[in-house]
Amino acid sequence: MTRLPSPEILISEVGPRDGLQSVKAIMPTADKLRWIDALAAAGLREIEVASFVPAQLLPQMADAAQVVQHARRHSGVRIMALVPNVRGAQAALTAGAQKLTLPVSASPAHSMANVRKTPEGMVEEVKAVLRLRDQIAPGVPVEVGLSTAFGCTLQGQVPEADVLRLAVQLAQAGVDEIGLSDTTGMGNPAQVQRLFKRMFQEIGPLTGSAHLHNTRGLGLANALAAYEAGVRKFDSSLGGLGGCPYAPGASGNVVTEDLVFMFEAMGVTTGIDLNQLMAAREPLKAGLPGEPLYGMTPAAGLPKGWRT
């Protein structure tokens, strides 16, 4: 029996969480589950399936526990949940989440506006989550995504020193992975490459995912720059769902289909079948009728001669 080599990069699908919580419509639970099943069938190995926040704040995520419990049946997929605090972490771990992610904003202005805490206050919250994890689910990794790492619509430029200081504090606190998020689509390839290289210098293999937006069309170029800096994990969203689109056509999250096409075309393996990935748009469309989806590769199709 031949064993295929491990894929070189990990694509972490964030659509069922980041995408669904950004749109107004509420996807029925049954459609969510079909969508997640289709993503798993396409070969995704990490899916952020839900956010554990009070249902009155985000009714789109009221079924978070049910979604996590269903998704866990896919044994090759790590089921991730976003939690903003200890309370959310308790609920996510109880539901069986296999990885937690918390956002910590590098911009004090954005942090206060978003979670009413300073970045340092969020670091304390992360420490409390780590203590809880150690008590009740010691094998579950905790990731932090540093939001506004490449710029902030409120404060403008975000000093790289602020990003790196938070990364080091979080690494020392025991976080398993620390990624960088271009929350506002302000990053450029030179900056993305430079900051990720500095992350590897400061925290080495704890350097996590590149979470990039396509707000000004630079999403894939920034992903390429991050790859060149050594990043091997990328967040993206099927159909580019979510991520605060600014205007029609100006999508937020990097589109999973285009990201996978780029890497696979380059010969960088993802473990994902592009045809099955594009087929996973169907349950997404069925569950969110009328919602605009993005993606150039689905529109153009795979090129002639593409390996099957």
Next chain:
Amino acid sequence: MTRLPSPEILISEVGPRDGLQSVKAIMPTADKLRWIDALAAAGLREIEVASFVPAQLLPQMADAAQVVQHARRHSGVRIMALVPNVRGAQAALTAGAQKLTLPVSASPAHSMANVRKTPEGMVEEVKAVLRLRDQIAPGVPVEVGLSTAFGCTLQGQVPEADVLRLAVQLAQAGVDEIGLSDTTGMGNPAQVQRLFKRMFQEIGPLTGSAHLHNTRGLGLANALAAYEAGVRKFDSSLGGLGGCPYAPGASGNVVTEDLVFMFEAMGVTTGIDLNQLMAAREPLKAGLPGEPLYGMTPAAGLPKGWRT
């Protein structure tokens, strides 16, 4: 009086030629001239303004001579024309074109379908154009863009050896610049970087423009890869006009606004003012009412804190 340093890269705007000949509508001459004036005002230093082909084949280009004559008033801008053959070159040089560009396809299937000549037949045509140029306009550079250099919708993969052999033949014939075109949007960053590096090895500084399409969303990532390979000249089209779009949303040519935003954000100077560049969309829209335009940066706007 301070003198600004020269911009590091040259953006060659192809919209008035490549864009306008790809759309069904015919832009009135007066609108073309206003559009070209706006592009010059934004700081573009090379504009492909027309194609010299029989008006019965391309009525959009019937005013080519008039457009070239008008555009020549912009002393800081090199006015370029596409010519498919000696006859077109004669007309373009008579009209006052300051640079000629000819397409030579690396795919025999595409070449036959497009110009009813083999690639080698087109090399002979280029030689005839060079002889004419030497006779009647010795200072005018002649560029060749090698089409389908990264793949062909008819033949599939295009061997790199075929591309490089043509490049060497054209260099030996005396062509001034030889660029590579991703005519069908099949290129990927690894391939773009590898092939341009081989171009520099084979023909050195005669290596010309990267003409990239955004068919599968990889346009800017491919431009970044070409830049990293040493390319300092890029073709693009305002609003992504033209370049054989496959489907709505799947634009053809790389969008000038997004390309300039990427490089300027990286600190790579283009000499182009982004606000004036985006303002140049107005005469384009006025002359082609209802035509879809692309571009994420115009939709999202420049980021907070962007230098003026």
